[in-house]
Amino acid sequence: MPSTETTLRDRARRAVKVELVDAALDLFRENGFDQTTIDDIAHAVGMSRRSFFRYFSSKDDLVLGTYEQWAERLARAMAERPLDEPVWESLRRVFEIVVDPMIGEPATEHSLAMDRIVFSTTALKAAYLEKLDHAQGRVVAVVGKRARLRGVPIAEHDVATRAVVGAAFACLQVAHRAVLDADDASAYGHALGTAMAAMATVAQERSATPE
The missing domain is CATH 1.10.10.60 (Homeodomain-like)
Structure with a gap:
């Protein structure tokens, strides 16, 4: 201790x-x-x-410090989800660790204000996207490892795994943007749920459509 x-x-x-x-x-x-x-x-x-x-270490580090932690937190949270849970559901639950800190005072106003600065500053936005891409890569690796633990022979750089995780992260970014546009952090969870549900519906419709 x-x-x-x-x-x-x-x-x-x-x-x-x-x-x-x-x-x-x-x-x-x-x-x-x-x-x-x-x-x-x-x-x-x-x-x-x-x-x-x-x-x-820098002015950028002061602003982007929160995003720096995303990769480790998301990867760890994904590794802790039940092995038999559908990947899309696991990703939705894992993203709650991003959504939850956005809700509640004074974190709400602070987070929104800092996010607006990130999205309105070219260099910061590029750095944010780079950190998000790093976090996505970490989650892809965990998803692949979990699949192999279930006996599914997935290659380390499986395209399908990358596509599924990438789609989930795209939903996260859409929800993030929606929250900033609405100036309402409490809408984050609903926006993310709506985006991910829409993607799941499209995937189901696609799989049900004959070639």
Whole structure:
């Protein structure tokens, strides 16, 4: 078990990171992402530029830190789903770990505001998509491994597996965009469920259509 000292130190570190993110968000809203410097953010919380780098490696890291965790969290959640559960259902449940933090104050307003900055800044959006692609690759690997554990002979780079997981991630992005357009994080779960249900329906109709 971690010592009390370690726990307190971790909590203090998290508190400082939250303070930096909140200060940065205020500055981004006021001045824009590109116009805001690391010095500006550090000054806003009364610390030096050097101290800033103890918590974040860059301004981009401050904004994209949440997305950085997606790959590990999604892959781990997928590995923990029941082996006999349909893949599409597993993916829907796994995505709840992305949806849930978007709902509830004050996380709602904070998440939406930061996401708007990401989607309106070319470099950040490209980095976000890259991290999403990495997370997708991790989930593909887990899905393939789970299939093999069930005795299904799936190759490591199976096209069908990539297509199914890719379609699910596309639904996630559609839901994300819908939430930002509606300015309502509480709609995330419904939007994602609607998108994934629509894809499942299309797949069923396709499989029922004779060639």
